[in-house]
Amino acid sequence: MSTDAMQDIRKTYFLECAELMEELIDELEVLCAGQHDPETINTIFRSIHSIKGGAGAFGFATLVRFAHGFENVLDAMRSGRFLADGAVCQMFIKAADVLGDLILDAQLGTEPEGEPIEETLAALNALVGTSEPDDIMPDFAPQPLALAVLDPVEAGALGETTAAIKSGSLGVSFTPTAALYQSGNDPMPTLSQLKPCEVHTLVCQTSAVPSLEDLVPENSYLTWTFTALSGTNQAEIAEMFDFIEGLCALKIVENGAASASMLDQPPELQTSPPLPPLPPANAPIKPRMPHSSTVRVDLDRIDRLVNLVGELVINQSMLSQHIDATSVAQDPEIVTGLEDFMRLTRDIQDSVMTIRAQPVKSLFQRLNRTVREAAASTGKEVKFVTMGEATEIDKTVLEQLSEPLTHMIRNAFDHGLEAVDLRVAAGKPEIGQIKLSAEHKSGRVLLEMSDDGAGLDRAIIRAKAIDKGLIGAEDALSDAEIDTLLFQPGLSTATQVSDLSGRGVGMDVVKRAIQALGGRVTIRSTWGKGTSVLISLPLTLAIMEGMIIKAAGQTFVLPLSAIVETFRICDSKIDRLSADIEVISVRGEVLPLIDLGAALGLGLNTNHTATSAALLIDTDSDQRFALQVESIEDQRQVVIKGLHCATRQSAGVSAATILGNGRVSFIIDPIALLDASRTSASVLAEPAA
Amino acid sequence: MSTNASPPSKHALDYLSFRVANQDFCLDISNVREIRSGSPVTPLPHAPDYMRGVINLRGTVLPIMDLARRLGMAHAPDDPRSVIIVVEGSAGPIGLLVRAVSDILSISMSDLRPLPAQAGQNGIAFLQALALLERGLIKLLDLEAVLAAHPPALGIAPHDD
Numbered sequence: 030m031s032t033d034a035m036q037d038i039r040k041t042y043f044l045e046c047a048e049l050m051e052e053l054i055d056e057l058e059v060l061c062a063g064q065h066d067p068e069t070i071n072t073i074f075r076s077i078h079s080i081k082g083g084a085g086a087f088g089f090a091t092l093v094r095f096a097h098g099f100e101n102v103l104d105a106m107r108s109g110r111f112l113a114d115g116a117v118c119q120m121f122i123k124a125a126d127v128l129g130d131l132i133l134d135a136q137l138g139t140e141p142e143g144e145p146i147e148e149t150l151a152a153l154n155a156l157v158g159t160s161e162p163d164d165i166m167p168d169f170a171p172q173p174l175a176l177a178v179l180d181p182v183e184a185g186a187l188g189e190t191t192a193a194i195k196s197g198s199l200g201v202s203f204t205p206t207a208a209l210y211q212s213g214n215d216p217m218p219t220l221s222q223l224k225p226c227e228v229h230t231l232v233c234q235t236s237a238v239p240s241l242e243d244l245v246p247e248n249s250y251l252t253w254t255f256t257a258l259s260g261t262n263q264a265e266i267a268e269m270f271d272f273i274e275g276l277c278a279l280k281i282v283e284n285g286a287a288s289a290s291m292l293d294q295p296p297e298l299q300t301s302p303p304l305p306p307l308p309p310a311n312a313p314i315k316p317r318m319p320h321s322s323t324v325r326v327d328l329d330r331i332d333r334l335v336n337l338v339g340e341l342v343i344n345q346s347m348l349s350q351h352i353d354a355t356s357v358a359q360d361p362e363i364v365t366g367l368e369d370f371m372r373l374t375r376d377i378q379d380s381v382m383t384i385r386a387q388p389v390k391s392l393f394q395r396l397n398r399t400v401r402e403a404a405a406s407t408g409k410e411v412k413f414v415t416m417g418e419a420t421e422i423d424k425t426v427l428e429q430l431s432e433p434l435t436h437m438i439r440n441a442f443d444h445g446l447e448a449v450d451l452r453v454a455a456g457k458p459e460i461g462q463i464k465l466s467a468e469h470k471s472g473r474v475l476l477e478m479s480d481d482g483a484g485l486d487r488a489i490i491r492a493k494a495i496d497k498g499l500i501g502a503e504d505a506l507s508d509a510e511i512d513t514l515l516f517q518p519g520l521s522t523a524t525q526v527s528d529l530s531g532r533g534v535g536m537d538v539v540k541r542a543i544q545a546l547g548g549r550v551t552i553r554s555t556w557g558k559g560t561s562v563l564i565s566l567p568l569t570l571a572i573m574e575g576m577i578i579k580a581a582g583q584t585f586v587l588p589l590s591a592i593v594e595t596f597r598i599c600d601s602k603i604d605r606l607s608a609d610i611e612v613i614s615v616r617g618e619v620l621p622l623i624d625l626g627a628a629l630g631l632g633l634n635t636n637h638t639a640t641s642a643a644l645l646i647d648t649d650s651d652q653r654f655a656l657q658v659e660s661i662e663d664q665r666q667v668v669i670k671g672l673h674c675a676t677r678q679s680a681g682v683s684a685a686t687i688l689g690n691g692r693v694s695f696i697i698d699p700i701a702l703l704d705a706s707r708t709s710a711s712v713l714a715e716p717a718a
Numbered sequence: 719m720s721t722n723a724s725p726p727s728k729h730a731l732d733y734l735s736f737r738v739a740n741q742d743f744c745l746d747i748s749n750v751r752e753i754r755s756g757s758p759v760t761p762l763p764h765a766p767d768y769m770r771g772v773i774n775l776r777g778t779v780l781p782i783m784d785l786a787r788r789l790g791m792a793h794a795p796d797d798p799r800s801v802i803i804v805v806e807g808s809a810g811p812i813g814l815l816v817r818a819v820s821d822i823l824s825i826s827m828s829d830l831r832p833l834p835a836q837a838g839q840n841g842i843a844f845l846q847a848l849a850l851l852e853r854g855l856i857k858l859l860d861l862e863a864v865l866a867a868h869p870p871a872l873g874i875a876p877h878d879d
Contacts, residue, residue, distance in 0.1 A: 631763060670779045692758070693774050694760065695762075
């Protein structure tokens with residue numbers, strides 16, 4: 030098998046592992062919620078079994094060993110040896126975590142950590158009380174197999190034992206087909222599963238093996254027969270061969286002894302077309318719920334499609350503009366044609382954008398694990414509540430959110446949630462709560478993580494900030510402003526550095542990560558009640574509703590979501606506070622006035638004539654200002670083009686777009702503009718961003 | 719079009735020769751993606767003076783670097799006949815603005831001469847080597863040097879409003 034094909038199959042295997050793990054965790058949650066539906070246990074078993082099978086095909090020894098142990102325990106539970114109670118469930122969850130780690134190690138090629146694996150395996154085995162299921166090569170007590178002797182076993186020899194064990198026993202004959210070997214399976218592990226059952230006289234029948242000249246190595250000639258004593262029923266036996274169902278011929282006879290006579294037909298010598306060694310996840314699994322039909326697509330292909338659709342939007346817009354300028358613009362057919370074209374383009378755009386979106390559920394599941402680990406290491410009991418799991422976010426954004434959210438959870442544990450005794454003293458329930466919710470709202474995705482801990486201690490934050498020189502000792506800051514200080518690098522109110530946090534590299538990294546995704550993050554807190562962090566992200570990364578404006582002779586685009594209103598400037602309302610700062614009063618509110626041309630270093634529009642227009646900008650963090658421009662042109666949907674990293678440093682410019690006339694126009698980031706104006710201002714005492 | 723008359727040797731590489739201000743340079747052609755005529759540039763706010771701005775290259779936003787300014791030469795007023803050489807940088811394509819493009823030259827290792835060991839001059843810092851050809855001395859541009867210093871330099875653009 031060529032290496033390329035192997036790589037593809039490997040990739041497929043790990044993708045399937047991810048799905049299987051998700052299913053596993055789902056079912057474990059159901060189990061731990063108290064449901065003892067046998068189907069739940071079966072699904073868990075099958076997930077692990079499938080993971081194990083594929084792992085065996087690729088030679089991931091540790092993974093196979095662990096999965097095997099896990100599987101054994103589940104099997105024992107399935108046959109009613111013990112019940113799943115709280116402690117057992119906890120152990121299963123831990124085992125699932127270890128399994129997930131082993132899969133990751135196998136995927137990355139890193140060495141798995143031996144200790145947690147052995148510990149968990151030992152704990153699992155303790156449940157079952159069996160000896161180490163580690164040796165996959167058990168010793169049977171079969172009759173000796175001499176290759177020279179090709180005669181079937183004497184029926185007589187079996188007859189004796191038959192008499193002794195007649196009632197309630199099952200005679201089983203298991204014949205692998207050629208396909209079984211070709212798909213990389215091996216009868217040995219399957220037969221070794223029989224160990225816990227009481228198996229008597231397991232014999233390998235070699236009567237069908239031809240002489241060496243006629244022997245075709247790829248065919249299957251061997252059959253195993255054995256008698257299973259009372260205690261195991263037919264269904265259980267059949268289930269052991271479940272995963273190779275279809276690849277073998279299995280005969281189970283009640284109340285009989287396995288005998289050579291069961292070999293009435295020679296085993297099927299199937300010369301079915303060679304199957305690639307696919308992981309057994311392709312073996313028939315009967316899911317409880319119908320799986321939605323999906324297609325796996327390379328992310329590159331989707332990106333290309335998204336780009337092309339973006340081009341289409343630009344092209345359509347350019348076409349419309351050009352046609353508008355000509356005489357055919359009046360032709361009714363052309364007008365309707367163009368309108369249809371525009372509508373179709375928008376529809377395609379919307380559809381394509383949703384392709385990359387995935388539900389946040391997988392992210393929330395991972396965070397659940399973070400919560401458990403943090404709870405274990407800090408000793409604080411916490412209930413993790415999630416809402417809006419089905420909310421969909423662009424896949425890349427989802428991946429980038431994992432780290433910031435993990436950090437926020439650790440912060441909640443370290444700083445927010447108090448120790449149990451403090452909570453009880455404050456009249457709060459012993460078990461703390463962390464809530465994580467996701468929802469779509471007005472064209473954005475809003476994520477909120479809140480805890481019911483102690484809230485932000487503003488006095489300490491203030492003190493630390495003064496200490497680090499971020500603010501002056503005399504500065505008066507509102508509560509919201511103090512909360513925002515947490516986003517400064519190097520600020521941490523932890524008195525000790527813990528494993529989880531405290532090094533002071535936290536919230537500013539979170540803020541930058543969120544901003545890199547085009548989002549905003551804010552903190553709200555009530556002392557004694559709790560803290561909540563809000564993240565607002567754009568729904569799509571590529572298209573934006575924009576306001577086309579002109580400043581300093583150039584065209585720029587402003588995100589429509591930031592604009593509250595537009596108005597004309599009258600000189601009388603403007604006040605100049607210093608050489609750099611101007612303010613304007615709008616309906617009683619005094620706001621900083623920023624000239625866009627000046628802020629971008631392109632020349633100041635010094636004439637505050639009546640024809641100057643201004644836009645009232647409202648940022649997510651509720652800082653408003655007025656932006657002065659030459660004129661406001663149009664409102665349009667634009668395709669966001671990333672800037673070459675070398676050009677991205679310009680303050681105030683976040684990206685670029687291509688207008689209908691083919692010219693490049695920069696997209697303004699209002700918050701960056703405001704921050705930039707503040708750093709150069711000496712009057713406003715806000716901390717520099 | 720003049721052709722290089724030196725006998726081709728084993729390690730001859732192709733170089734694109736072009737004119738910047740009033741001097742000739744050349745560039746390894748494997749780095750060149752395309753050559754196009756200059757188009758109106760959208761100026762980039764807060765950029766160093768050698769970054770003229772960006773243009774629309776078939777849907778991609780392409781930054782344009784004025785090579786004359788970058789190499790520290792006295793820059794001529796904007797010439798509408800100028801040419802943009804699109805090269806592949808480590809962070810994406812960049813367009814180099816030059817006066818004109820001349821030839822494709824085949825230069826072999828034997829034609830190369832080392833640079834004089836004079837430190838400190840801007841123009842020399844961006845050169846990789848010199849080549850002595852029939853038509854005269856030609857300077858080989860070090861593309862990495864031209865592009866490499868350029869991101870960090872942008873980062874220190876002051877707020878001068």
